[in-house]
Amino acid sequence: MTPSVLPTYNRAPLAFDRGEGTWLIATDGARYLDMGAGIAVNALGHAHPALVAALTEQAGKLWHLSNLYQIPEQVALADALVEKTFADTVFFTNSGTESCELAVKMARKYWYDKGQPDRVNIVTFSGAFHGRSSAGIAAAGSDKMTKGFGPLLPGFIHLPFGTHDALLQNTMDDTIAAILVEPVQGEGGIRPLPAPCLRGLRELCDATGALLIYDEVQCGMGRTGRLFAHEWAEGAAPDIMMVAKGIGGGFPLGAVLATGNAASGMTAGTHGSTYGGNPLACAVGKAVLDIVAEPAFLEEVGRKAGLLRQRLEGLVDSHPEVFETVRGQGLMLGLKCKVTNTDVVHAGYAQRLLTVPAADNVVRLLPPLTITDDEIAEAVARLDAAATALSGKETGQ
Incomplete structure (x- = not known):
């Protein structure tokens, strides 16, 4: 039977009730760290005052x-x-x-x-x-x-x-x-x-x-x-x-x-x-x-982008079997993957982390520009856990 919503998307089995800054709260109450921001849309996060x-x-x-x-x-x-x-x-x-x-x-x-x-x-x-x-x-x-x-x-x-x-x-x-x-x-x-x-x-x-x-x-x-x-x-x-x-x-x-x-x-x-x-x-x-457009805001975006990139490069070094390199600019970064990029995205769901796939086997990280340093650290920790889970599957553990 044809669904009422035209099935032109392969949607994730997730539904959200509300958002707070860099976080989305699912209908079951689970909190997800949003590193996709609606595909770079929610520049100031969710429900910005x-x-x-x-x-x-x-x-x-x-x-x-x-x-x-x-x-x-x-x-x-x-x-x-x-x-x-x-x-x-x-x-x-x-x-x-x-x-x-x-x-x-x-x-x-x-x-x-x-x-x-x-x-x-x-x-x-x-x-x-x-x-x-x-x-x-x-x-x-x-x-x-x-x-x-x-x-x-x-x-x-x-x-x-x-x-x-x-x-x-x-x-x-x-x-x-x-x-x-x-x-x-x-x-x-x-x-x-x-x-x-x-x-x-x-x-x-x-x-x-x-x-x-x-x-x-x-x-x-x-x-x-x-x-x-x-x-x-x-x-x-x-x-x-x-x-x-x-x-x-x-x-x-x-x-x-x-x-x-x-x-x-x-x-x-x-x-x-x-x-x-x-x-x-x-x-x-x-x-x-x-x-x-405020210079101080843009300067903070640049600083946080440097921090995120540094942490991601460390992630790549820790999981060379999963990731190849980091690329991009500012808070528009991509992880070039060795495993299938959608596998990384789906492994992120298990860690309550949202990312976005792209061409050339890349996972996009497009967080709200208001993301905090602690949230950057948390995002990379969840990516690390996702990569560890994938590494285990690759080795049959």
């Missing part, structure tokens, strides 16, 4: 208006994002997938209005994940994402991750509208693009006129210790940037940030969203940004 207050206050006033009217909460969040980033303008969406759709439209409309309507191709890279819409799966291009969903949206050129020669050969073509890349691949296995590569992309786009689009849906909003991951590469700001996940702290919210030039084709009537930028979402988003 500032977010609860912002949501509660706004819920008592207005939830939804539609974008037919002025929305002061939307303007306030957009103004703050513009002040703190490269961007001149912001469009609010409900998700990263919707942000991808607009980023693609924006880049193509830019060249159409410049009198070059054939300049539509967008360069993307293997291992990418840009959402599950028609544009998102076409941009990723992998069989896993696209099989059975053809015909695919045309206009994407897929290159191997980190192959500069292939990039140079393709981006000199006058059909290229933009380059789309994640500064740190998330679903692809926590693979950071080094700062020199980001600067090289910026220089290449400047030389060819192509627009540079960053997908910071997973790696943005303080996750790497800067407000956005590309800020680690000085001089590598994008023309367009996709944002979601952490920007709402758990409330559905996304955005596309852009320079005035890149957004010049997006005039009245060219794009819209019924729910995007509603008062409720933007009130919560502004509360998130007010906390995450």
Whole structure:
């Protein structure tokens, strides 16, 4: 019999009743240490007092208006994002997938209005994940994402991750509208693009006129210790940037940030969203940004990231039969595994620890940015216990 919830996920046999900071409490009362944060969404953990207050206050006033009217909460969040980033303008969406759709439209409309309507191709890279819409799966291009969903949206050129020669050969073509890349691949296995590569992309786009689009849906909003991951590469700001996940702290919210030039084709009537930028979402988003954008907060993320990485490297040394290496940036770290990564995730459930699998046999660690030092120690201790259990199975003990 078909379940009432469409079975597109292989869900863990866990259900949760409430959350407190870095902890989730299951319906049976068991407490789980959450090192996944809703896949990098709950940037400030569960039930953060500032977010609860912002949501509660706004819920008592207005939830939804539609974008037919002025929305002061939307303007306030957009103004703050513009002040703190490269961007001149912001469009609010409900998700990263919707942000991808607009980023693609924006880049193509830019060249159409410049009198070059054939300049539509967008360069993307293997291992990418840009959402599950028609544009998102076409941009990723992998069989896993696209099989059975053809015909695919045309206009994407897929290159191997980190192959500069292939990039140079393709981006000199006058059909290229933009380059789309994640500064740190998330679903692809926590693979950071080094700062020199980001600067090289910026220089290449400047030389060819192509627009540079960053997908910071997973790696943005303080996750790497800067407000956005590309800020680690000085001089590598994008023309367009996709944002979601952490920007709402758990409330559905996304955005596309852009320079005035890149957004010049997006005039009245060219794009819209019924729910995007509603008062409720933007009130919560502004509360998130007010906390995450503080230099002292970001400095703490960096310090805690160093501590977590150090502990994880010790874990790898202690369990060379289970783990291969640690990779990533900030509080967006991955354990490259020698055993099957989902076995590690499931062993974590037995230790009441939540992690997230990714491609390339990686286990993702994406804790709330508010995680404490003691919780970091506890998370690594539980990973150690999970690895010990797996080691015992491997040796038949």
